[in-house]
Structures are given as structure tokens and as C-alpha cells.
Amino acid sequence: MKKTLLAVCLSGATLISPLAMAEDSFPRLETIGVGEITAQPDMAVFTVAVEENRKTAQEAKQAADKAVTAFMDRLQKSGVKRADIESANIYLHPQYHSSNDAPPELVGYQASRQVTVTVRDLEKLNTYLDNALGDGINRIQNIELKVSDAEKYMEQARQAAIKDAQSKAKSLAQGFDTDIDGVWNIRYFDPMPRPVMGHMKMDAAMETQATYQDAEITFRDRVEVVFRLEK
Structure with a gap:
């Protein structure tokens, strides 16, 4: 048993060439660069919904359709362009009244529909939301602020991360009385970035209206770099 195990170990060792071992044996420095860019949103996507309760399914559907x-x-x-408006299908749900001493009783129907709107002019966002409530929409479900040129800001965040990795490497090398001798390896994983929302201030003159133009969106990226050090 011992001889067999030794043979397996020796056989595995021959898979690593002396050249590969020599290539891998050099002084190195690993750093992680982080980049962060803040942008002001210039567009938004919001979703609103209507829920209507009526005695019959037809009445509930007609009420929801009318509001939408x-x-x-x-x-x-x-x-607003029609392509920037997305209306979901209608959903009907029977409504029951339950009591301890009787079976559930059908009392009506609830109809619900959603509308998702892309707003290209952020200054009009609050007006659209007010109009929705005035037209019979009774739920604001989600508001997502965005920037129209997100790829530009992500590229800026990526370049900032690269510079951060380089700056850290140079500083560390100098601190240990050596110098950087090029890049040996770069590890980068596309983060499928989602911008991070910052704070939204409130307009002092209008307590219930958010000044969406004062919001901030932060784009972040990172890169891992292995630098060679001079021998």
C-alpha cells in the first residue's frame, strides 16, 4: 500500500514542469482597487397600480380599466411616448366574508392593474404621480431614479478602481524600498452593477414633495491586480 501511494505522488509531481515553477516564483504584490463615482439622476421609472372593489367582476374590471x-x-x-408606458394585464380576485358559524360568502370582486412609466424629464415626475392619483390610481408601488448614460459613469468608476489599485501598489512598494515591475495578473469580475441610491432631500416649502433632483446615485466597481516587484 505504501509503495502504491508513493508512486502516485511521484507521478503527480511530474505534471508540474520546472519552467512553470520558476515562472511562478517571483516577488509580487496583490492589491484591490475600488472606484466610486456619484451622479445626479436625470430620469426615472415608476410603477403605479389601481385596485377596485365592486359587486361583480365586470364592474370591478371596468372601474380599473377606466382609471388606467x-x-x-x-x-x-x-x-410621454407610448413606448415609455407599459400596462400590465388585469387581475380579478373574488372577495369573501368569513364567519365562525357560516361558510365563506362571496361579497364581490377586486380588479387590479399596474402601469409602469419611464420618465425622461425628471422635473415632471412628481406631476405625473399627482396626475395618477387624480385619475383614480390608488397605489404608488415603486420609484427608481436613474441616469440616462449609466455606462459612462460605470466606465469612470472602473478607471477609478484601476488607478486606485496602481496607487496602492506604488505606495506599498515604496514603503518596502522596492519598485513595481509591471502587471502579472488582473482579476476582474463584471459585477452586473446596480447603482446605489443616495439620500433624497425634502423640499422645505413643500413637505410632501420629494425634490428628486437632489438625489444621488453612486456607481461602484473594483479590480484585483497582481503586480511584479523588482528582485
Whole structure:
């Protein structure tokens, strides 16, 4: 048993060539660069919904459709392109009343629909939201602030991460009385970046209205670099 194990170990050792071992044996320095860029949003995507309760399914559907149609018409008259408006299918749910001493009783139906809108002019966002509530929409489900040229900011964050890795490497090398002798390896994993929302200030003159233009979106990226050191 011992002889067999020794043979396996020796056989595995021959898989690593002396050249590969020599190539891998050199002084190195590993750093992680982090980049962060802050941008001001210039567009938004929001989702609103309507829920209507009526005695019959038809009445509930008609009420929900009426609110959605009125809101979509107002949006298009305000200059929003039809391609920037997405209306979901209607959903109908029976409503029951339950009691301890009787079986559930059907009392009506609830109809619900969602509308998702892309806003290209951020200054009009709050007006669109107010209009939605005026047209019978009764739920604001989500507001996502964005920038139209997100790829530009991600590239800036990436370049900042590269410079950060280089700066750290030079500083560390100098601290140990040596110099950088080129890059040996770069490890980068596309983070599928999602911008990080910053704070949103409130307009002092209008307590219930968020000044979305004062919000901040932070783009972040990182890179791992292995530098050669001079021998």
C-alpha cells in the first residue's frame, strides 16, 4: 500500500514542469482597487397600480380599466411616448366574508392593474404621480431614479478602481524600498452593477414633495491586480 501511494505522488509531481515553477516564483504584490463615482439622476421609472372593489367582476374590471385608460391618455397628452408606458394585464380576485358559524360568502370582486412609466424629464415626475392619483390610481408601488448614460459613469468608476489599485501598489512598494515591475495578473469580475441610491432631500416649502433632483446615485466597481516587484 505504501509503495502504491508513493508512486502516485511521484507521478503527480511530474505534471508540474520546472519552467512553470520558476515562472511562478517571483516577488509580487496583490492589491484591490475600488472606484466610486456619484451622479445626479436625470430620469426615472415608476410603477403605479389601481385596485377596485365592486359587486361583480365586470364592474370591478371596468372601474380599473377606466382609471388606467384615463392615466395613460393624460401621460401621452403630456408628451410621454407610448413606448415609455407599459400596462400590465388585469387581475380579478373574488372577495369573501368569513364567519365562525357560516361558510365563506362571496361579497364581490377586486380588479387590479399596474402601469409602469419611464420618465425622461425628471422635473415632471412628481406631476405625473399627482396626475395618477387624480385619475383614480390608488397605489404608488415603486420609484427608481436613474441616469440616462449609466455606462459612462460605470466606465469612470472602473478607471477609478484601476488607478486606485496602481496607487496602492506604488505606495506599498515604496514603503518596502522596492519598485513595481509591471502587471502579472488582473482579476476582474463584471459585477452586473446596480447603482446605489443616495439620500433624497425634502423640499422645505413643500413637505410632501420629494425634490428628486437632489438625489444621488453612486456607481461602484473594483479590480484585483497582481503586480511584479523588482528582485
